[in-house]
Amino acid sequence: xxxxxxxxxxxxxxxxxxxxxxxxxxxxxxxxxxxxxxxxxxxxxxxxxxxxxxxxxxxxxxxxxxxxxxxxxxxxxxxxxxxxxxxxxxxxxxxxxxxxxxxxxxxxxxxxxxxxxxxxxxxxxxxxxxxxxxxxxxxxxxxxxxxxxxxxxxxxxxxxxxxxxxxxxxxxxxxxxxxxxxxxxxxxxxxxxxxxxxxxxxxxxxxxxxxxxxxxxxxxxxxxxxxxxxxxxxxxxxxxxxxxxxxxxxxxxxxxxxxxxxxxxxxxxxxxxxxxxxxxxxxxxxxxxxxxxxxxxxxxxxxxxxxxxxxxxxxxxxxxxxxxxxxxxxxxxxxxxxxxxxxxxxxxxxxxxxxxxxxxxxxxxxxxxxxxxxxxxxxxxxxxxxxxxxxxxxxxxxxxxxxxxxxxxxxxxxxxxxxxxxxxxxxxxxxxxxxxxxxxxxxxxxxxxxxxxxxxxxxxxxxxxxxxxxxxxxxxxxxxxxxxxxxxxxxxxxxxxx
Amino acid sequence: xxxxxxxxxxxxxxxxxxxxxxxxxxxxxxxxxxxxxxxxxxxxxxxxxxxxxxxxxxxxxxxxxxxxxxxxxxxxxxxxxxxxxxxxxxxxxxxxxxxxxxxxxxxxxxxxxxxxxxxxxxxxxxxxxxxxxxxxxxxxxxxxxxxxxxxxxxx
Numbered sequence: 179x180x181x182x183x184x185x186x187x188x189x190x191x192x193x194x195x196x197x198x199x200x201x202x203x204x205x206x207x208x209x210x211x212x213x214x215x216x217x218x219x220x221x222x223x224x225x226x227x228x229x230x231x232x233x234x235x236x237x238x239x240x241x242x243x244x245x246x247x248x249x250x251x252x253x254x255x256x257x258x259x260x261x262x263x264x265x266x267x268x269x270x271x272x273x274x275x276x277x278x279x280x281x282x283x284x285x286x287x288x289x290x291x292x293x294x295x296x297x298x299x300x301x302x303x304x305x306x307x308x309x310x311x312x313x314x315x316x317x318x319x320x321x322x323x324x325x326x327x328x329x330x331x332x333x334x335x336x337x338x339x340x341x342x343x344x345x346x347x348x349x350x351x352x353x354x355x356x357x358x359x360x361x362x363x364x365x366x367x368x369x370x371x372x373x374x375x376x377x378x379x380x381x382x383x384x385x386x387x388x389x390x391x392x393x394x395x396x397x398x399x400x401x402x403x404x405x406x407x408x409x410x411x412x413x414x415x416x417x418x419x420x421x422x423x424x425x426x427x428x429x430x431x432x433x434x435x436x437x438x439x440x441x442x443x444x445x446x447x448x449x450x451x452x453x454x455x456x457x458x459x460x461x462x463x464x465x466x467x468x469x470x471x472x473x474x475x476x477x478x479x480x481x482x483x484x485x486x487x488x489x490x491x492x493x494x495x496x497x498x499x500x501x502x503x504x505x506x507x508x509x510x511x512x513x514x515x516x517x518x519x520x521x522x523x524x525x526x527x528x529x530x531x532x533x534x535x536x537x538x539x540x541x542x543x544x545x546x547x548x549x550x551x552x553x554x555x556x557x558x559x560x561x562x563x564x565x566x567x568x569x570x571x572x573x574x575x576x577x578x579x580x581x582x583x584x585x586x587x588x589x590x591x592x593x594x595x596x597x598x599x600x601x602x603x604x605x606x607x608x609x610x611x612x613x614x615x616x617x618x619x620x621x622x623x624x625x626x627x628x629x630x631x632x633x634x635x636x637x638x639x640x641x642x643x644x645x646x647x648x649x650x651x652x653x654x655x656x657x658x659x660x661x662x663x664x665x666x667x668x669x670x671x672x673x674x675x676x
Numbered sequence: 677x678x679x680x681x682x683x684x685x686x687x688x689x690x691x692x693x694x695x696x697x698x699x700x701x702x703x704x705x706x707x708x709x710x711x712x713x714x715x716x717x718x719x720x721x722x723x724x725x726x727x728x729x730x731x732x733x734x735x736x737x738x739x740x741x742x743x744x745x746x747x748x749x750x751x752x753x754x755x756x757x758x759x760x761x762x763x764x765x766x767x768x769x770x771x772x773x774x775x776x777x778x779x780x781x782x783x784x785x786x787x788x789x790x791x792x793x794x795x796x797x798x799x800x801x802x803x804x805x806x807x808x809x810x811x812x813x814x815x816x817x818x819x820x821x822x823x824x825x826x827x828x829x830x831x
Binding site (some may be wrong): 228231342344345347348351352354355358362364365367369370397400401567568569570572573574576577578580581584585588590593594597600601604605609610627630631 | 681682685689696699700703704705707708711712715716718719722723725726729755758759762763766767769770773774778782785786789790793794795799803807811815819821822823824
């Protein structure tokens with residue numbers, strides 16, 4: 179089964195359509211990765227309204243390509259201008275920019291871009307190898323277990339993404355509540371529609387997701403104003419770039435360690451690429467023969483920061499496809515995209531759509547290679563994109579978002595929904611709530627309710643009395659109690675010492 | 677005792693959840709009201725706990741901001757004023773589109789909003805002409821989607 183699916187995945191690459199959509203994703207990622215404060219979430223969200231015109235084999239490679247290589251481009255402005263193009267690229271600035279200031283910008287770029295590609299490809303390859311191990315586990319899951327898997331997914335993102343745990347949980351519950359609007363699937367009772375036919379099918383997912391994610395980012399850009407990146411990029415020499423590429427292959431253990439950290443952290447929902455890059459950087463510094471060089475413009479620092487960025491995507495995609503638990507905001511959007519193209523996120527992706535899942539992992543590998551091939555010769559020109567002023571970007575993005583959301587269902591109320599949730603997204607963002615948890619709750623809410631009532635119908639009130647379900651409940655309890663218990667223990671130990 | 681903005685948000689959540697739970701209890705079937713009641717009550721309780729923590733804490737906590745929502749942003753009045761002005765532009769755009777449609781609103785919005793944000797006239801004019809043309813071409817011709825014409829022009 180796996181072998182046939184793998185052959186089918188390779189055959190999918192014979193389709194020009196896949197290359198076209200993957201190419202669009204790569205170009206989009208490079209543009210948004212370079213322009214600071216835009217990022218992968220905005221880049222992916224912009225395509226949501228267009229997914230209705232695409233098949234799963236077109237839509238998902240496009241989005242996965244964006245997520246896979248956006249950090250590759252982020253390295254360019256981090257190194258040349260000292261400004262991270264994407265949030266996780268902040269670690270690259272620590273050594274990348276000093277290298278530019280020393281005249282070694284080309285070497286830093288070569289090391290950063292190649293490190294990203296090697297990390298991304300290696301992690302995707304590892305994900306491919308792990309699929310046969312995960313498959314039996316996934317096939318053992320029943321609706322009872324899916325109830326708790328959904329709760330775990332929302333809870334991980336709510337608790338581990340940073341900030342207040344209570345606010346994270348409120349966010350997840352809000353998302354679940356918002357998904358209940360419309361006709362209830364089992365009883366056909368109208369819930370919270372207030373007699374409006376527009377709400378019979380619930381809120382439009384595209385308008386909701388774009389409102390919550392994209393509008394606050396764009397308005398923040400408008401308010402902050404100006405050009406994020408200032409100053410001229412230092413000229414990079416081709417010879418310097420190849421030296422950096424060689425550095426990656428000379429530091430094999432460092433690349434392996436950093437990519438492994440990225441992959442591992444990617445499999446844990448809620449912990450994003452930023453944590454992966456700084457953990458990797460810290461480990462590399464600790465294990466280096468010359469830790470004192472880190473921060474002064476050391477190529478090992480650049481490699482350690484860039485490898486885990488893209489490696490994280492392989493781990494996150496594997497868990498998202500296998501269990502339906504997204505690791506981060508961009509994976510939440512991939513889940514949303516799956517629903518928009520008619521796929522059910524979760525174990526079915528590894529059983530009924532294994533070839534598509536394997537195709538997506540191969541997309542990560544190919545996209546990483548293509549991104550580096552594009553970036554290396556065009557680095558100086560791509561860096562100029564970082565200086566696009568916000569007063570041009572903001573109106574353009576708002577316009578495209580509004581028209582695209584309307585075009586999804588040709589329904590003007592979707593545009594109103596977009597901006598209403600945009601307003602809610604602004605409040606959530608500025609008061610420290612967890613927007614990925616809200617969107618995840620919304621995306622998985624109806625599935626959660628279906629699994630819950632199916633389980634109750636089949637096994638009654640004690641539907642959770644299965645080994646897998648009990649294990650998942652244990653993980654949930656550990657997740658919620660770890661933080662408070664740790665604080666109590668630390669307080670007692672601190673009190674004991676004094 | 678002066679409450680912070682975040683406290684008002686929590687109070688708003690509690691009020692909304694109270695209304696939601698009360699309304700949900702009137703639904704006919706157990707299966708239709710179970711999740712709204714449970715989740716609504718959960719949010720109410722969590723909001724109450726968080727509100728109690730914030731009132732007890734008293735002083736404003738320092739927090740770093742990230743896209744995932746790590747903490748609260750602290751901005752001055754000028755920041756929120758600029759925010760409200762930008763929101764005003766967006767609201768104007770929606771209203772204008774609802775009345776006269778995308779085709780008329782797009783170029784006007786781009787020209788005027790870009791100029792207000794600080795773009796030069798020529799650049800704003802160029803974008804105001806080119807962008808709607810591209811969007812019109814992509815959506816109406818390539819994707820066969822009729823852009824909203826507005827109340828006045830048959831939307």
